[in-house]
Amino acid sequence: MTDPRIQFAHRFDHVSGSAIREIFKVIAQPGMISFAGGNPSQDALPDETVSALAVQVLRDHGKQILQYGATEGYPSFVESLKPYVEKIAGAPVPAVLPVTGSTQAMDLLCKALIDPGDAILVENPSFLGNLQCMKLYQANLVPVESDGLGILTDDLEEKIRRYHPKMLYIIPTFQNPTGKTLPLERRKKVAELAEQYGMIVAEDDPYRDLRYEGDPLPAIKSFDRSGHVMFLGSFSKIISPGLRVGFIAGDADIVRKCTVGKQSTDVHTANLNQAIVDQYLRQNLLPDHIRRICEGYGKKMKLMQDQLSRFPGDVRYTRPEGGLFIWAELPEGINAVDMLQEAIARKVAYVPGTHFCVDGGHLNTIRLNFSNSTEEQIVEGMSILREIIGSKIK
Amino acid sequence: MTDPRIQFAHRFDHVSGSAIREIFKVIAQPGMISFAGGNPSQDALPDETVSALAVQVLRDHGKQILQYGATEGYPSFVESLKPYVEKIAGAPVPAVLPVTGSTQAMDLLCKALIDPGDAILVENPSFLGNLQCMKLYQANLVPVESDGLGILTDDLEEKIRRYHPKMLYIIPTFQNPTGKTLPLERRKKVAELAEQYGMIVAEDDPYRDLRYEGDPLPAIKSFDRSGHVMFLGSFSKIISPGLRVGFIAGDADIVRKCTVGKQSTDVHTANLNQAIVDQYLRQNLLPDHIRRICEGYGKKMKLMQDQLSRFPGDVRYTRPEGGLFIWAELPEGINAVDMLQEAIARKVAYVPGTHFCVDGGHLNTIRLNFSNSTEEQIVEGMSILREIIGSKIK
Numbered sequence: 179m180t181d182p183r184i185q186f187a188h189r190f191d192h193v194s195g196s197a198i199r200e201i202f203k204v205i206a207q208p209g210m211i212s213f214a215g216g217n218p219s220q221d222a223l224p225d226e227t228v229s230a231l232a233v234q235v236l237r238d239h240g241k242q243i244l245q246y247g248a249t250e251g252y253p254s255f256v257e258s259l260k261p262y263v264e265k266i267a268g269a270p271v272p273a274v275l276p277v278t279g280s281t282q283a284m285d286l287l288c289k290a291l292i293d294p295g296d297a298i299l300v301e302n303p304s305f306l307g308n309l310q311c312m313k314l315y316q317a318n319l320v321p322v323e324s325d326g327l328g329i330l331t332d333d334l335e336e337k338i339r340r341y342h343p344k345m346l347y348i349i350p351t352f353q354n355p356t357g358k359t360l361p362l363e364r365r366k367k368v369a370e371l372a373e374q375y376g377m378i379v380a381e382d383d384p385y386r387d388l389r390y391e392g393d394p395l396p397a398i399k400s401f402d403r404s405g406h407v408m409f410l411g412s413f414s415k416i417i418s419p420g421l422r423v424g425f426i427a428g429d430a431d432i433v434r435k436c437t438v439g440k441q442s443t444d445v446h447t448a449n450l451n452q453a454i455v456d457q458y459l460r461q462n463l464l465p466d467h468i469r470r471i472c473e474g475y476g477k478k479m480k481l482m483q484d485q486l487s488r489f490p491g492d493v494r495y496t497r498p499e500g501g502l503f504i505w506a507e508l509p510e511g512i513n514a515v516d517m518l519q520e521a522i523a524r525k526v527a528y529v530p531g532t533h534f535c536v537d538g539g540h541l542n543t544i545r546l547n548f549s550n551s552t553e554e555q556i557v558e559g560m561s562i563l564r565e566i567i568g569s570k571i572k
Numbered sequence: 573m574t575d576p577r578i579q580f581a582h583r584f585d586h587v588s589g590s591a592i593r594e595i596f597k598v599i600a601q602p603g604m605i606s607f608a609g610g611n612p613s614q615d616a617l618p619d620e621t622v623s624a625l626a627v628q629v630l631r632d633h634g635k636q637i638l639q640y641g642a643t644e645g646y647p648s649f650v651e652s653l654k655p656y657v658e659k660i661a662g663a664p665v666p667a668v669l670p671v672t673g674s675t676q677a678m679d680l681l682c683k684a685l686i687d688p689g690d691a692i693l694v695e696n697p698s699f700l701g702n703l704q705c706m707k708l709y710q711a712n713l714v715p716v717e718s719d720g721l722g723i724l725t726d727d728l729e730e731k732i733r734r735y736h737p738k739m740l741y742i743i744p745t746f747q748n749p750t751g752k753t754l755p756l757e758r759r760k761k762v763a764e765l766a767e768q769y770g771m772i773v774a775e776d777d778p779y780r781d782l783r784y785e786g787d788p789l790p791a792i793k794s795f796d797r798s799g800h801v802m803f804l805g806s807f808s809k810i811i812s813p814g815l816r817v818g819f820i821a822g823d824a825d826i827v828r829k830c831t832v833g834k835q836s837t838d839v840h841t842a843n844l845n846q847a848i849v850d851q852y853l854r855q856n857l858l859p860d861h862i863r864r865i866c867e868g869y870g871k872k873m874k875l876m877q878d879q880l881s882r883f884p885g886d887v888r889y890t891r892p893e894g895g896l897f898i899w900a901e902l903p904e905g906i907n908a909v910d911m912l913q914e915a916i917a918r919k920v921a922y923v924p925g926t927h928f929c930v931d932g933g934h935l936n937t938i939r940l941n942f943s944n945s946t947e948e949q950i951v952e953g954m955s956i957l958r959e960i961i962g963s964k965i966k
Contacts, residue, residue: 218639228638442679450814
């Protein structure tokens with residue numbers, strides 16, 4: 179800062195926010211094949227429908243939409259959102275709060291619950307946006323051990339006993355960044371442990387509808403008898419991330435505290451955006467739209483997996499049944515951060531896995547997104563990565 | 573909360589958020605005359621224009637708008653916003669960040685700068701949403717003394733010396749809740765003191781365009797030679813609060829820190845909303861719109877002041893030249909919190925002034941909003957308040 183007498187708040191001491199920002203700037207370069215973001219495919223973005231719905235809601239409720247709204251949400255949307263959430267969560271939810279993207283759900287939940295030094299258990303790797311969020315609340319992030327299917331509930335219990343965490347943050351379905359889906363028995367166990375030890379579970383489930391094979395699993399929330407599981411969701415992956423509409427649902431007291439926190443964060447989520455998503459629910463537009471985008475995404479995921487199967491050396495990768503990401507472990511000794519420069523020079527971008535890891539490390543890992551590239555780009559971009567990796571293990 | 577083992581974060585220890593929430597629920601009752609909110613008039617909300625602009629931007633840039641955007645803002649809007657801000661601030665601004673209503677500007681500024689216990693100087697009374705925001709960052713709020721024109725710079729300097737505040741939060745133009753406008757010389761002095769003592773000024777100026785008489789004054793920012801003044805603004809009062817678009821502008825390092833804070837708050841402000849406001853700026857739609865709404869608001873303000881002049885006893889009130897609020901001091905001994913029940917029973921609502929006061933007290937004060945009522949409602953509602961007050965001083 180210009181004036182050295184003024185210091186930034188300590189919550190930023192270990193947060194730079196710059197690690198992947200630079201990558202996202204690079205994505206914007208013309209001709210870049212990007213496996214880096216978590217962006218929906220351009221052709222999955224329903225611009226015509228959103229435009230028609232905007233006209234409709236502004237015609238029918240324009241004054242209400244442009245006026246201040248309640249922090250608790252646009253009334254018509256709250257009404258349609260509750261049964262929607264109860265259906266996907268597989269459980270009644272006492273309260274639901276529309277928020278400005280599910281990122282805000284996590285922010286408000288931390289605001290409500292986390293004092294500096296409080297322990298939060300996390301998957302490792304996990305979604306870096308929310309890791310940053312928790313770090314800004316100066317939480318003590320404690321990783322729980324995983325196998326190929328997700329966190330190990332024995333280790334979860336041990337960490338609960340040892341660290342007395344306020345919260346577990348978990349993406350159980352098509353996890354970001356690994357694509358893993360937590361099996362049924364472990365979901366049940368997570369809910370049981372939360373009740374037993376008095377721990378909140380933040381179940382972040384934005385990818386659950388993007389399933390291309392296999393059968394859906396019930397949410398952790400569906401096994402929650404005691405109100406310990408808060409269910410976080412988003413319309414970013416199934417309608418549009420640019421609209422910034424998500425929700426948090428669960429225990430009424432916690433939702434109430436999140437609402438008070440939201441009053442001085444952004445007063446309320448923009449009414450127009452809530453009203454548009456409300457119409458998606460009321461006109462039942464989601465099922466057809468989701469079916470259509472899943473078809474395209476499923477093909478792309480398979481194609482990327484096919485390409486990975488031809489990679490040289492000992493490249494391991496996850497085989498998700500849905501979502502947006504594949505996680506790959508390159509041969510030991512390859513530094514994916516260094517390699518990124520080379521890849522970008524050849525017009526391919528990804529995110530090095532280390533950025534998703536709570537304590538860094540795992541330098542030989544990468545996160546690959548397939549939704550935001552065409553099939554041609556996937557073939558071409560993966561060939562380039564294969565060549566680069568091949569050249570390194572010779 | 574259901575589980576007594578789980579405690580909410582300490583930042584909520586002194587924040588209930590409920591004081592005026594109950595009042596806002598009451599406003600919604602049919603037949604209620606509300607002088608309580610800070611809402612624009614319904615006929616000032618441009619539903620048809622916003623609808624047409626939504627169609628236009630979604631037609632021309634639909635995919636970009638519905639996709640993830642940069643935390644730094646929708647590029648076209650950042651481009652049009654910067655010269656707009658520089659014009660109203662009367663100074664070059666190194667950086668500008670679109671935010672989700674100017675409430676978020678304050679939230680991010682506190683996030684960037686405030687550790688628990690840090691002193692922030694505030695006007696007293698001040699905007700309660702932002703007082704709550706600062707309390708949630710566990711700041712030590714120190715009120716600066718005022719006269720009929722705003723804060724006294726001698727007391728400001730004394731408080732700076734005594735408390736070494738990180739920041740001064742000030743609404744210099746048509747202040748909320750008092751309607752006061754800080755005179756030119758004091759504005760200059762505020763900027764000088766900020767530089768001299770190394771203090772950030774959060775200049776919150778959302779009402780500046782709502783001037784019904786007198787001449788505009790230059791912003792505090794226009795006297796800022798050293799980058800200590802952060803300029804916060806909003807399109808809520810001049811386009812629509814429901815769209816949730818505001819900005820923070822000033823020192824690039826501080827804006828950068830706010831941007832990192834915003835990454836994990838809501839990723840970015842909804843693109844559609846930014847794109848709509850962008851068109852307001854690019855098509856130069858604001859001047860005519862503002863002229864039109866000021867005409868209506870000016871009449872209503874005068875009418876409310878006329879009504880106040882007929883109040884019995886020693887009722888004092890501010891005489892703003894613009895904005896949305898008049899502040900009235902009722903005769904000593906009248907408790908405006910208690911009186912509110914009576915007023916509501918007779919279908920008139922206001923906000924008791926005590927809620928805007930840093931340490932409470934001032935129980936005989938009220939904030940009156942005139943923008944959100946018709947002229948008939950102002951006459952009727954003020955008559956009822958006059959009667960109620962009259963009955964108390966007999």
